[in-house]
Amino acid sequence: MRAMLLLLLASHAWARxxxxxxxxLGDARGPLAESVEQAxxxxxxxxxxxxSLDPVAIANQSRSRRPEVxxxxxxxxxxxxxxxxxxxxxxxxxxxxxxxxxxxxxxxLLDSLSLAAEPKLAPLxxxxxxxxxxxxxxxxxxxxxxxxxxxxxxxxxVGPSDRRxxxxxxxxxxxxxxxxxxxxxxxxxxxxxxxxxxxxxDAIGEVASSWSWATGKLGNAATANEVxxxxxxxxxxxxxxxxxxxxxxxxxxxxxxxxxxx
Amino acid sequence: xxQCIMLLLLLAGCNRTSxxxxxxxxxxxxxRDGLVDDKDYLPHEGWSAQSGALFLANLDDDDGDQLPxxxxxxxxxxxxxxxxxxxxxxxxxIVPMMASGKITLEGAGDAVRLFRVAxxxxxxxxxxxxxxxxxxxxxxxxxxxxxxxxxxxxxGQVVLHLVVSDGPRVVAEDRLALRVAPFVxxxxxxxxxxxxxxxxxxQSGDAFAQGIGSLTLSASDDQKHAEVDDQWAEDWxxxxxxxxxxxxxxxxxxxxxxxxxxxxxxxGQFAEQQLGKDMAFIWPHTDExxxxxxxxxxSFGNHDTLPPYSxxxxxxxxxxxxxxxxxxxxxxxxVRAFYDAQRVQPVFQVDTAFLLVxxxxxxxxxxxxxTPRGWKLLVASPKRARAMLLELSQAGHGNAVVFAGMHxxxxxxxxxxxxLLTNPELMAANELAQLKIDEQRLAxxxxxxxxxxxxxxxxxxxxxxxxxxxxxLVAHMPGTVNLRSANGSVGIPKxxxxxxxxxxxxxxxxxxxLGTAQNALGSDGMGLKIHFVEDWDDYHALDGEVHCGTTSxxxxxxxxxxxxxxx
Numbered sequence: 001m002r003a004m005l006l007l008l009l010a011s012h013a014w015a016r017x018x019x020x021x022x023x024x025l026g027d028a029r030g031p032l033a034e035s036v037e038q039a040x041x042x043x044x045x046x047x048x049x050x051x052s053l054d055p056v057a058i059a060n061q062s063r064s065r066r067p068e069v070x071x072x073x074x075x076x077x078x079x080x081x082x083x084x085x086x087x088x089x090x091x092x093x094x095x096x097x098x099x100x101x102x103x104x105x106x107x108x109l110l111d112s113l114s115l116a117a118e119p120k121l122a123p124l125x126x127x128x129x130x131x132x133x134x135x136x137x138x139x140x141x142x143x144x145x146x147x148x149x150x151x152x153x154x155x156x157x158v159g160p161s162d163r164r165x166x167x168x169x170x171x172x173x174x175x176x177x178x179x180x181x182x183x184x185x186x187x188x189x190x191x192x193x194x195x196x197x198x199x200x201x202d203a204i205g206e207v208a209s210s211w212s213w214a215t216g217k218l219g220n221a222a223t224a225n226e227v228x229x230x231x232x233x234x235x236x237x238x239x240x241x242x243x244x245x246x247x248x249x250x251x252x253x254x255x256x257x258x259x260x261x262x
Numbered sequence: 263x264x265q266c267i268m269l270l271l272l273l274a275g276c277n278r279t280s281x282x283x284x285x286x287x288x289x290x291x292x293x294r295d296g297l298v299d300d301k302d303y304l305p306h307e308g309w310s311a312q313s314g315a316l317f318l319a320n321l322d323d324d325d326g327d328q329l330p331x332x333x334x335x336x337x338x339x340x341x342x343x344x345x346x347x348x349x350x351x352x353x354x355x356i357v358p359m360m361a362s363g364k365i366t367l368e369g370a371g372d373a374v375r376l377f378r379v380a381x382x383x384x385x386x387x388x389x390x391x392x393x394x395x396x397x398x399x400x401x402x403x404x405x406x407x408x409x410x411x412x413x414x415x416x417x418g419q420v421v422l423h424l425v426v427s428d429g430p431r432v433v434a435e436d437r438l439a440l441r442v443a444p445f446v447x448x449x450x451x452x453x454x455x456x457x458x459x460x461x462x463x464x465q466s467g468d469a470f471a472q473g474i475g476s477l478t479l480s481a482s483d484d485q486k487h488a489e490v491d492d493q494w495a496e497d498w499x500x501x502x503x504x505x506x507x508x509x510x511x512x513x514x515x516x517x518x519x520x521x522x523x524x525x526x527x528x529x530g531q532f533a534e535q536q537l538g539k540d541m542a543f544i545w546p547h548t549d550e551x552x553x554x555x556x557x558x559x560x561s562f563g564n565h566d567t568l569p570p571y572s573x574x575x576x577x578x579x580x581x582x583x584x585x586x587x588x589x590x591x592x593x594x595x596x597v598r599a600f601y602d603a604q605r606v607q608p609v610f611q612v613d614t615a616f617l618l619v620x621x622x623x624x625x626x627x628x629x630x631x632x633t634p635r636g637w638k639l640l641v642a643s644p645k646r647a648r649a650m651l652l653e654l655s656q657a658g659h660g661n662a663v664v665f666a667g668m669h670x671x672x673x674x675x676x677x678x679x680x681x682l683l684t685n686p687e688l689m690a691a692n693e694l695a696q697l698k699i700d701e702q703r704l705a706x707x708x709x710x711x712x713x714x715x716x717x718x719x720x721x722x723x724x725x726x727x728x729x730x731x732x733x734x735l736v737a738h739m740p741g742t743v744n745l746r747s748a749n750g751s752v753g754i755p756k757x758x759x760x761x762x763x764x765x766x767x768x769x770x771x772x773x774x775x776l777g778t779a780q781n782a783l784g785s786d787g788m789g790l791k792i793h794f795v796e797d798w799d800d801y802h803a804l805d806g807e808v809h810c811g812t813t814s815x816x817x818x819x820x821x822x823x824x825x826x827x828x829x
Contacts, residue, residue, distance in 0.1 A: 049671070049672060049673075053671075061804055062804045062805050062806075063494055063497065063558075063561070063563075063619050063621075063801075063804055063805040063806035063810055064558045064618055064619040064620065064805055065557065065558060066558060066618065066619075068618065068727060068729045068734065069618070069805065071727035071728070071729060072618065072725070072727050072736060072805065073670075073671055075725070075727060076670035076671065076673065076675070077670070077671070077673055078673065081673075104729070107728070107729055107730050108727070111727065111728045111729075115687060135730065135731070136729065136730025136731065137730070139728070139730045139731060140728055140730065143728065166731075176686070205694075206690060209686075209689070209690040209693050209694075210693065211648070211689035211690060211692060211693035212686040212687075212689050212690040212693070213686075214689065215683065215684045215685065215686045215689055216684065217684050217685075217686050218686050252697055252701075255697055256693055256694065256697060259693055259696075259697075
């Protein structure tokens, strides 16, 4: 436990959020700031703990020594930490880290916040989605939007030449929706290049993941069947026309869709 | 005329049938009985699985001067002398008076050193290879040491080329091929002497150390602590062996501490500090790290050893090195080249890039079994974990607490069976994990030729983290496959599984299947001696487990006939 305590940093240099400037939240800035402050009053120790996590020390203590380890730590804090994480993401960034740690922290914050499926966080994901560049952050922002059912911003970027299309695919997959599944299936039917087929197959495997649907938390049995039917059809059609590495991804996605009951 | 006959005899060396070696021939322990005598008069111009002499890379420090014995041009005492392989020049009593000889070392560059044996080892001198007529007449003894193991630049072989001339005429000639003994990685069936740990000096570290203590007591091992600020004792070093035949069917050699190819990892200095009597130190590595994951792949938890097996006519009597990686993320090329150059444990690679840490020991392990193969493969199984949880839930135990009393970074980790099962994100991650594991399991199963009943599933759930383009998996429940196997006992991470009526049902499952005759595990088939080791705070919460926190050392010296491996 001593080793863990060493990972806590005391100093902070507040300026803007790790992911965005608070002004990017638009009208939501005030209400979100208020939610953060209310949560801070209720659980100041949680904010202190979150604010003092040192991604570099955590990486150095962890087995992998990878900066991405901060993502595991933040996820394990659970949804009750969402306001403290939002505070870091949008309002009060800690001192900047080396780029690889800074980038890992930025992605990890959005990844963890996406799991909370908190509708009030949509403006954060929209703001990051609107950024140019920062693809890794845009992917997890897309997932955040997908989990909240905000498909319109994603559907606007699924075109074959859109730079954000692979991120949008992942967002649609995270939506676990019939509409998202249909879109992904149609796109797979028309996809020819390997990278796109792989990205779409992976996304369809995710959107129709049988173990996820078996939890009963994504929708009722009828919806589950519809999603899996659409996904299976698209993957079967793709299996008949693609080879090489894409075919492996298609086969794996089919197994994910059909794993149920095992 | 006599000289002509002699030359013909020597040049015909590869077809020798006489039991008596001709004058001015070179003899080494070609028959591998630990002695150099007339019985070694065998074909010796090439090295093969059937015959050929061996010598050691003399990299231990028998005289305690903090330097490898091969770093100087002396033989550092009697013990050091034992690490040098002997070579005998057969006397030619009636050598022509004006004859002279010359021994040259071919094919090894500066990787070997030849001494003239005369008197006590401290008095042996490095020879240039020049031989006088008197020396040729009397015969001579030499000793050879390697200054390094085989590597990317040297195949480990050297040929001693003797030419005896009488003026311009060559009157005798011989070639003697030798091979440096390889660095050999030990495996889970090796008789172990010591388990090393490097636990932090705190309460949770104490609990881990106690668990390892229980394991070592059961396994008749010593437990040793490495005082370093890096608890991943498996990762920053490993201890292999190297050895050659010695008289009486024994072996002569040393243990070899290898530092991981992670130059910034200071704990690796501990490995270097272990240099000593019968303990060598090596550090193959490139200077540049290839990035985070590739760097993680250089941890020795990702360099495991499959125990010995045969598949068809191909045998692997020392097992094989198993590493994780793929085409784009891989272990340090220098280390890979080093392993390949040893030849006796051919490397097999599985794809571990789907794992956050990326190590083979996160999904595979190996334990002794009373079967023709002698061991079984343990494989991580999210599928079995999910099935066990579903069964519990359906039996009305959905509220059973999992991870009772444990914490993630000061946050309570307690959850329930149903909370795990109804988490779509967690279940999606585990479905993906199972598919990825299945692929690698199939690859390994096919390569080895394992049957289904030679595989034992180890149930635990994974979780994932999204890093942008990737989703990487890591153990959510303690990764019980990441265990330490030692002399028929196993130290398994305490599962902290669902507790019903005071019984941890994941513990019970492992005891039932691994600790009994059910799967014929253990050398007698009656099950392994199981010790659950508390590793949550210092290991599991930081993405590793028991195997990652310990490293093992073999008893001296394993009686393994690597030279008969046919490689």
